[in-house]
Amino acid sequence: MDRKDIDKSLKWDTEKIYKTDDDFYKDVEEVKNLIEKTKTYKGRILESADSLYDFLKTDEKLERKFSKLGVYASLKSDEDTRVAKYQEMTKIADNLFASLAQELSFITPEILSEDYKKVQTYIEEKDELKIYEHYFEDLFRNKDHTLGENEEKIIASFSKLSQNPQNTYMIFSNADLKFPKVKKGDEEIQITDANFTNLELDPNREFRKEVYKKYYTVYKQFENTAASLLDGEMTANNTIAKLKKFDSARKMSLFANNIDEKVYDNLIEVIHDNIEIHRDYTSLRKEVLGLDDLGFEDIYLPLVEDYNKTYTFDEAKELILKALAPLGEDYIKKAREGFDDRWFDVMENDGKRSGGYSSGSYDTEPYILLNYNDSLDSLFTTAHELGHSMHSYYTRKTQPYIYGDYSIFLAEIASTTNELLLLNYMIDKAKDEKEKAYLLNHYVNSFKSTVFRQTMFAEFELEANKLVENSMPVTAEKLNQIYHDLNVDYFGEDIEVDKYISTEWARIPHFYMFYYVFQYSTGFSSAVSLSEKILKGNKEDLEKYLNFLKAGKSKYPLEVLKEAGVDMSKKDSLQKAMDVCKEKLEELKKSLEK
Numbered sequence: 001m002d003r004k005d006i007d008k009s010l011k012w013d014t015e016k017i018y019k020t021d022d023d024f025y026k027d028v029e030e031v032k033n034l035i036e037k038t039k040t041y042k043g044r045i046l047e048s049a050d051s052l053y054d055f056l057k058t059d060e061k062l063e064r065k066f067s068k069l070g071v072y073a074s075l076k077s078d079e080d081t082r083v084a085k086y087q088e089m090t091k092i093a094d095n096l097f098a099s100l101a102q103e104l105s106f107i108t109p110e111i112l113s114e115d116y117k118k119v120q121t122y123i124e125e126k127d128e129l130k131i132y133e134h135y136f137e138d139l140f141r142n143k144d145h146t147l148g149e150n151e152e153k154i155i156a157s158f159s160k161l162s163q164n165p166q167n168t169y170m171i172f173s174n175a176d177l178k179f180p181k182v183k184k185g186d187e188e189i190q191i192t193d194a195n196f197t198n199l200e201l202d203p204n205r206e207f208r209k210e211v212y213k214k215y216y217t218v219y220k221q222f223e224n225t226a227a228s229l230l231d232g233e234m235t236a237n238n239t240i241a242k243l244k245k246f247d248s249a250r251k252m253s254l255f256a257n258n259i260d261e262k263v264y265d266n267l268i269e270v271i272h273d274n275i276e277i278h279r280d281y282t283s284l285r286k287e288v289l290g291l292d293d294l295g296f297e298d299i300y301l302p303l304v305e306d307y308n309k310t311y312t313f314d315e316a317k318e319l320i321l322k323a324l325a326p327l328g329e330d331y332i333k334k335a336r337e338g339f340d341d342r343w344f345d346v347m348e349n350d351g352k353r354s355g356g357y358s359s360g361s362y363d364t365e366p367y368i369l370l371n372y373n374d375s376l377d378s379l380f381t382t383a384h385e386l387g388h389s390m391h392s393y394y395t396r397k398t399q400p401y402i403y404g405d406y407s408i409f410l411a412e413i414a415s416t417t418n419e420l421l422l423l424n425y426m427i428d429k430a431k432d433e434k435e436k437a438y439l440l441n442h443y444v445n446s447f448k449s450t451v452f453r454q455t456m457f458a459e460f461e462l463e464a465n466k467l468v469e470n471s472m473p474v475t476a477e478k479l480n481q482i483y484h485d486l487n488v489d490y491f492g493e494d495i496e497v498d499k500y501i502s503t504e505w506a507r508i509p510h511f512y513m514f515y516y517v518f519q520y521s522t523g524f525s526s527a528v529s530l531s532e533k534i535l536k537g538n539k540e541d542l543e544k545y546l547n548f549l550k551a552g553k554s555k556y557p558l559e560v561l562k563e564a565g566v567d568m569s570k571k572d573s574l575q576k577a578m579d580v581c582k583e584k585l586e587e588l589k590k591s592l593e594k
Contacts, residue, residue, distance in 0.1 A: 001348065003080055012342050013342035016364065017071065021085070028069060038104055045111060053129055056132060062100070075359060109149040134555065135402050147243075162236035165512065169230075172222075174193075180214050200300040201301060201302070216500035227479055230479070248469060254515065258558070259557065271451070279490075284303070286494050288303050294496070296500070304434065304441050305434075319422070320335075327421070343368050355369070357369050367389075368386065392406075394550045396552075398550035399550070403553040403554040409557040411519075413523050423443050433591050440588040452490060457510060463482045481502075484502040528580050530564060548563070
């Protein structure tokens with residue numbers, strides 16, 4: 001579809017950011033000027049309370065201008081990736097960011113070269129600085145891990161080299177790996193990363209087996225290359241961690257959000273305490289599919305036949321707003337405004353970026369990209385991205401700029417809470433047992449995929465990094481063994497863990513994201529607990545949740561989450577989520593029997 005043929009109401013309103021492209025270029029010049037102005041503070045940031053405050057306001061103005069033009073460039077580019085003008089805009093924004101990072105690299109080392117007490121004195125002297133108290137507390141946590149300006153520049157230069165394993169892996173997996181074709185009737189189908197899962201949904205088991213083996217044979221063929229790349233990634237991260245005086249790469253990664261390593265360990269322990277839920281679901285799959293032996297070529301098959309219900313975007317909007325009603329009148333009013341005020345870019349069009357996301361900056365609306373196709377997946381994607389955008393809206397409305405964002409650790413919670421509220425609503429309103437079973441399976445399968453599977457990834461990442469930490473060689477054989485043993489442990493005896501799935505680690509790009517995946521598990525588990533609290537209708541629990549949406553970075557992530565009613569420093573909150581999953585699995589079994 002050509003973009004010009006799409007109704008205006010279904011396209012996001014970027015004119016609220018800049019009326020014309022010329023306004024974008026004016027801000028580019030303004031950002032360049034602000035970079036130069038900010039540089040004039042070098043050597044005098046902490047000269048006095050006034051100079052500190054003036055610097056902070058100048059830096060804030062710079063960041064806000066830059067964020068605004070960065071958002072505009074990316075939105076316009078994603079509307080149609082073929083338009084050269086907007087590709088050029090993204091390059092301008094990227095170059096500005098690189099310039100900003102390089103030119104202003106003196107800021108953090110200069111501030112941290114001083115004693116924290118000096119900053120505290122300035123905060124006491126000048127009322128306008130009080131708002132920055134938590135910001136500086138967080139910044140000075142890094143003092144022992146921040147080197148001098150020259151050393152930091154060297155590490156920054158090394159950081160570019162350390163990105164090579166990830167960059168090479170992306171080229172290797174997206175461009176260099178060539179998968180074979182598979183024959184289906186008279187048709188020859190090219191296997192790709194993009195269509196692998198869909199091919200594994202085919203009802204013909206022999207066809208699925210052939211696809212599965214051919215697909216993983218390619219990764220098996222290059223497993224030594226993949227192991228070397230992952231070794232490079234882990235070695236780089238652990239080297240930087242040592243240079244910055246951290247005990248490990250994991251410690252460095254979690255330190256950024258002030259998260260105790262016990263949170264990571266608790267997650268793995270609770271998963272293993274409840275591993276029978278995952279094994280039970282695997283057994284149910286084997287039973288429902290009527291297979292004597294279950295293989296990983298069967299893992300994507302639906303337990304319940306799709307009821308093929310479709311939803312227009314207007315129907316999706318109304319269904320979502322009804323499902324989110326427990327979040328209160330103010331939330332629903334603003335969410336409806338988001339639909340009506342063109343936060344969304346709804347339809348697929350020629351050249352448009354695929355997928356879906358929530359974007360925006362402190363000085364713009366939250367914007368949502370969709371490629372809506374009337375499916376159940378599109379419905380849930382809409383609810384999910386709206387959750388992100390409402391989180392952003394409440395945070396920016398409530399917090400000053402310095403705290404007007406939220407950490408990655410919290411990022412997926414609001415979006416997943418929306419999905420779960422919608423899913424629970426639809427389960428309650430299901431017109432028959434078939435529809436109910438389908439939706440219950442969607443819930444359990446989402447839990448399996450996000451909590452159990454991502455924790456297995458997190459455990460693999462931890463064990464693989466131990467090889468580097470202990471100066472042991474990282475080989476494909478060792479990585480295969482770690483991954484094989486984890487699959488045996490997680491899936492139990494009802495599925496064959498073969499040599500092909502043991503190489504699956506080689507196709508997971510998230511292992512190049514440096515202790516990131518565990519946050520999918522903690523986020524989903526938190527959303528399960530929060531959605532259950534919200535559905536019980538307790539006003540105090542709702543108020544806590546809305547305060548969570550408003551908190552931004554005004555406190556540390558674990559503290560924000562704890563005040564919402566989920567304490568990730570303890571196992572109880574994770575266990576509550578496991579209990580809900582077990583209940584849904586039992587409901588699914590009963591529904592399938594009817």
